Amino acid sequence: MNSYPSRLLEEAVTEFSRLPGIGRKTALRLVLYLLRQPVEDAERFGNAVTALRKGINYCKACNNICEGERCNICNDPRRDQSQICIVEDIRDVMAIENTGQYRGVYHVLGGIISPMDGIGPNQLKLEQLPDRIEKNAVKEVIMALSTTMEGDTTVFYISRKLRPLDVLITTIARGIAIGGELEYADEITLGRSIINRTPYEHTLAK
């Protein structure tokens, strides 16, 4: 498809097709949908994107998204600053926040080490982490990364980097998902969940 009836249409399709997972056919479908909407709706869409990129900063402390200098979580006096949960990106912060089970603060890496994608340790937001741990007398660093080779590599790298500091490093529990069928679990997960079994009382405590 190359004979677009309008340059504006082609430009909009090109912009949409830059997004991950969106090809030119899907982009055209989305653009034609926007064309059918009232002018105000299309304008609101365009403005939301522009305002987003201009208005959003990254928290100076934890690299989470925010609109000022520091994010809502770092600014919240009720959050425990001595506990830092390390996550890959903002979606993980949102997912953990939705559990309502965590009252510490975060550190958003903005990626994980992935040689295949050309992402090394230097691309991660890590340089301020040791400083932050010392200044805030952080007691525990919780690794909440994906259980993939990339995630494990990143956990290994960070744990080596933090070894000189007097801080407990933990990882979120690996095991069988709640509601998961035992017989369908993979052997490695099942094996790990037997080794890392927890006292029955702990699973009851909410």
Place this chain on the structure above:
Amino acid sequence: MNSYPSRLLEEAVTEFSRLPGIGRKTALRLVLYLLRQPVEDAERFGNAVTALRKGINYCKACNNICEGERCNICNDPRRDQSQICIVEDIRDVMAIENTGQYRGVYHVLGGIISPMDGIGPNQLKLEQLPDRIEKNAVKEVIMALSTTMEGDTTVFYISRKLRPLDVLITTIARGIAIGGELEYADEITLGRSIINRTPYEHTLAK
């Protein structure tokens, strides 16, 4: 997911999730991608959407997309104005143009009759068609609609409407699989089906 770290983020996600086939999780993924791009890129994206909706008109003659009063195809003196190809939407115009097999002009309906979706004949851009046929001494009207029940219903409706006029009504050849969507047909099949169009009566004979 509801605890967005920023209002701007939430607004952008809401706008993206209005698009067809995009849920809130996908919208968040797209928005976070845009956030990682340079400011200029995000701005160009936003501006492309706004400019699109404001700058694009519909051709006064054929309802195709254009930036002025009439579209490039209607304005092209080399196109045969006595041949009108009726299509559902702009993607179909683009698909047929890409075959390079058609030198007439188009008439874009902006939809097809679909009682399930509440689209009746009055929602289609049809009112000027008989006038246009008479004024331009149109000799042939080619129906290039999807071979679905909705497409067939629309062809039937239009052919009844045009019966009083002295114009040959043809349909593109059913080389395209019955039940197939026009926009996904390959260019060779689609091109062949325009060359091998058949008188409408022939398609009624089973």
